[in-house]
Amino acid sequence: MAEAMPRRPDSAPPLRSSGGALVAATGAAVITAVSVPALAMGVLGVLSLAGALTFGIESVYTPGIALLAGAVVLAGVLGLTPPFLLAAAFLVLLAWDVGKHGFGIAREVGREPSTLRIETVHGLSSALVYAAGATLGYGIYASVTGGRSVVALLALLVGAVALLFALQARD
């Protein structure tokens, strides 16, 4: 502590991952700020993420993400249009993934070796996968808004729920 630069603790994720996660989380908080409670949840979430990333406390990270996810849900219930909602969820997921990955790096690899490559590869890949999800959602949204067939909607609902449950199971 006598050093001029305050040292970040060893359990804190690398700066790049932390920065990326914070930017994504801030983006999500801005998008979901449709009402005062949603804004409050978003801001609280971003603050706890910032604290968790700065001081290297992983147990604060997940609640922060949960707050942001809560902000997204609240915004959705309050009627935020699907494209924005999808974007916000995408950003929250990305923040969650990148942050968790950063914590994993801090735990397993430490500060000294360069981790730029795996951070980049992981960040880009997860952005890609979540973007695929968002695009799929947007595509369905765009096509359904025209038709208004209740049966089609019902079929999609059943399909989505059944797929979700079938796919999540591991052997």
Place this chain on the structure above:
Amino acid sequence: MSRTRRGLLLVGLASGLVGVLLIASPGIARGVSLTGGARTAPVAVVGVAAVVLAARSLLNALGGDTPGDGEGRAATAGAFPSPERRPRYDPPGTGFAQRVDAIGWTDRRDAEPENRRELRDDLRDVATSALSRADGASPSEVETWLDDGSWTDDPLASAFFAGDLVPSLSPSGYVRALVRGEPPFARRARHAVTALSKRSGAGDVTPAPSADVRTAFEDEPAVRTSRYLPDGEVSREHESATDRARGVTAAALAVGGLGIVTLRPGLFLLALFGITVSGYARAVPTPSRAVTVERAVSNSEPAVGDEVEVTLSVRNVGDTTLADLRLVDGVPPGLTVVDGSPKFATALRPGKRASVTYTVEAVRGNHAFDPALVVTRDALGVRKREALVDTETAVSCRPPAEPLSGRAPARPTTRAGRSRSDAPGPGIEFHSVREYRPGDPPSRIDWRRKAKTGEFSTVAFHEHRRQRVLVVVDARAEAYVARSDGADGSDGGGEGGDGEPVVQRGVAAAALVSRFRSAGVPVGLAALSPRSCRLSPGRGGDHHRRLREVLATHPAFGWEAPDGEVDASAAVREIHRRVRADTRIVFVSPLSDDASVTAARRFDAHGHPVSVLSPDPTAPSRARGYESGYASLARERRLRRLRAVGIPASDWDPSEPLREVTRDGRSHATTSG
């Protein structure tokens, strides 16, 4: 289970397909029109079902996985290995600090709080010993002081001995103790040790535990890569998948269900993230195992203190890109990394190679590298493969042949020996007279008695024999206490794992065997350790080379504390059976527990002349906690107990140069008592 799942999958796919079809050509469903309850009920049912499924999925995740899955994960969920450090050696007094820490709030309800009583009895013994030595008072006087509390002006310390085992508290005192989070009895114990330490001149200690001992309470970090994977993992690799996909799916189900129930299409669409992530987690294969690891060291036989550069290179010999490869080299327990890091992380395309270089400092011993731990993950990190990759490398570091280049004793004795033994035989000093037996030399027949009585009798003298010496090093796990001084100047990484166990000082001291070489004394070596090591006393250049070799490389003197207990008495009996009864024992032990005293006394009881050389682990150079004070006091008491039964015990501060010690040690070791 998997059949229902397959059915679910089919229903999902079919239903989704129908939905897409209906959207693509709305004309198909024109005949079917839903109204009223038929219109809303199915939607509500699906929504509620989604929420229920999400809850179930969450409950599953919280309630633990299937047993087969959980077993492997539990074994590897521990701390990731950090082999750049030495194993963490407990600072002196850790056991005592743990006992104080174990004093709980609940045992005050017991009729007889056993651990409180034991703690106080132990501390009382130590206090009696320390105070009677410091003030020259008789034990009964000290007992009186302890009972009336007049030995100290710290009210907490005096209350420890004078007060109750379960102090009765005023309501406000109770609240204060609750806020402090520590039972008053434990607090008093800490203060009592502090006051005792101050009073008996053992040095100033703080009532709070030192930082070192607080870290020793935490779980031991896995230091060796070879210990990381669960035991019995035959293939030395482990595959696992994270819960991340499961968490996302549960969240997606919940949000989707909420969207359906609240009729918000936007929310429902979020469920698609769940499908994407689950689908990805399903589809992605566990990363390939096709990596090779090579290790090169700049010098495989360095001198003590030399820096050795280790280069580790990893190559992707498969045909898929490894998106996330993390590698931890298996640095042997004794070596510490002084520059660079034995860990690295990279992404590797097929056929590419990456390498890392780090520097370790060589210390005495034979250091075989553990296998390198290679952790590979897919790009999103949902699947992971951990594998140990063997690369045989060893660094062998032997101290110089003659570490004690002090004065070589000019005593080239070739005689049978200087020291008087109790065995009857030829000699000078009268021992006994017995009946003549055929074959006794005529010079020892008592001719005067023959003239007087006509009977033959033989005079026996004290036979002069060569002294034989066996150096016994206490290398039990209890002897692997950290030396709590900052004198080695490693401020950077000095916390936690880079300490030196005091047993290494003992091993260095055992190198005093080379003293005996020039004195012509046969000398042997044994370790009091679960890893058995014995070398019978012998002489000559070869034997001494072997001794040095054993000291430098035998695992009993390694850098990692041995697993398992040693029954001191049984071990002593075993050693006693292997050596001659008059062999002098030089017992090198930090005296960190009572069993070491027992061992020395057992040697004594078997008839061996014993002397004890005790390296002191509690050097008074850093901020010391109460536990260190207790360790000093208890060790002091053990030394006094040994001396009280006539065993010469020399206390050695290991920061003193070795030469001084051996000069001192020699006076104990080679002069006959």
